[in-house]
Amino acid sequence: MPALTLPAAVDRFLRKPNAAVIGCIRPDGFPMTVVTWYDWEGGRVLVNMSESRKRLRWIRREPKVSLTVFDDDWYRHVSLYGLVVEIRDDSGLTDIDRLALRYTGKPFGNRTGRRVSAWIEPRGWHGWDHSGELASPHT
Secondary structure (H helix, E strand, C coil): CCCCCCCHHHHHHHCCCCEEEEEEECCCCCEEEEECCCEECCCCEEEEEECCCHHHHHHHHCCEEEEEEECCCCCCEEEEEEEEEEEEECCCCHHHHHHHHHHHCCCCCCCCCCEEEEEEEEEEEEEECCCCCCCCCCC
């Protein structure tokens, strides 16, 4: 499937270190959401987690996920849905450092834990804000 093309305003919004919540599907079929750091590369989303997280097992079992990104105005948001297309060990902590630098300006503090990166390929999106800049009929 070709990469999702987003309007320039949405792409700019996703490139900022905004707050985000990722949703995945638990083995019992219920959705679960958690706050996460992310990075947008104009077609794919990087997330990273400790290898001990249950959501990593859930994503391996069912790669359908969603990500909602919002800024200080919670009503201004973009939600993406798609598939985790790549999961790999972050053995050098390169990816988590990248995310930590994006959000805190410093490398990730815990240098002993094992980390795993997941790459999400969005299939669709929805956005909304008061101005209509991020609005989309895509659901």
